[in-house]
Amino acid sequence: MSGAAAEPTFIKAVLALGSNLGERNDTLCAAVAELVDRPEVRLRNVSPVVQTKPVGGPSGQPEFLNMVLEIETSLPPYALLEHCQAVENLHLRVREVRWGARTLDVDIITYGGLRSDDERLTLPHPRAAERAFVLCPWALMDPQAVLNGEPVPALAANAPDFAGVDYFADDDGFHVSAES
Ligand SMILES: Nc1ncnc2c1ncn2[C@@H]1O[C@H](COP(=O)(O)OP(=O)(O)OP(=O)(O)O)[C@@H](O)[C@H]1O
Numbered sequence: 384m385s386g387a388a389a390e391p392t393f394i395k396a397v398l399a400l401g402s403n404l405g406e407r408n409d410t411l412c413a414a415v416a417e418l419v420d421r422p423e424v425r426l427r428n429v430s431p432v433v434q435t436k437p438v439g440g441p442s443g444q445p446e447f448l449n450m451v452l453e454i455e456t457s458l459p460p461y462a463l464l465e466h467c468q469a470v471e472n473l474h475l476r477v478r479e480v481r482w483g484a485r486t487l488d489v490d491i492i493t494y495g496g497l498r499s500d501d502e503r504l505t506l507p508h509p510r511a512a513e514r515a516f517v518l519c520p521w522a523l524m525d526p527q528a529v530l531n532g533e534p535v536p537a538l539a540a541n542a543p544d545f546a547g548v549d550y551f552a553d554d555d556g557f558h559v560s561a562e563s
Pocket residue numbers: 464478481482483488489490491492501502503504505506507508509510
């Protein structure tokens with residue numbers, strides 16, 4: 384009998400992060416570290432951070448910072464969802480108003496090629512294809528990305544909130560350029 388345990392299968396997944404309350408950039412940085420701080424999750428790629436006008440929800444809420452990550456994970460889909468929600472809870476995420484302001488939101492955009500209609504975990508994320516706040520950072524991270532058979536950069540350019548997305552410069556004046 385061989386003593387070597389079989390290497391688990393790792394599945395590529397795309398996560399979208401958003402924050403519009405508190406120290407938004409610090410929260411996103413901490414969340415990336417927390418999401419990948421376990422052996423079942425490996426970080427593959429990170430998008431620039433973008434500043435975005437709120438889409439939906441109560442009027443007058445602050446602008447968001449948004450970004451996306453590509454990971455590979457051996458967690459099954461619902462375990463990945465629980466992990467994402469646990470990281471949201473570390474940042475005292477409260478759920479009071481639909482699309483209301485939040486310290487941290489972590490959505491699963493894709494999990495391999497899995498498709499699911501379950502309300503608890505719909506895949507790909509049911510609103511991602513029309514959200515420039517997800518598609519723009521994703522296109523910057525991976526210009527070849529495809530969602531539902533469509534190129535992500537084209538979906539981004541056609542999304543209704545495209546004009547509300549801008550690059551984000553942090554307090555040190557760091558500014559991500561489209562050429563970087
Ligand atoms: N792909 C997905 N990623 C994350 N949550 C999902 C997904 N599909 C379904 N859900 C469910 O959506 C519920 C509500 O999530 P959440 O409070 O983050 O919504 P929201 O961010 O306000 O709105 P939206 O779903 O439009 O992004 C979660 O409890 C979760 O079970």
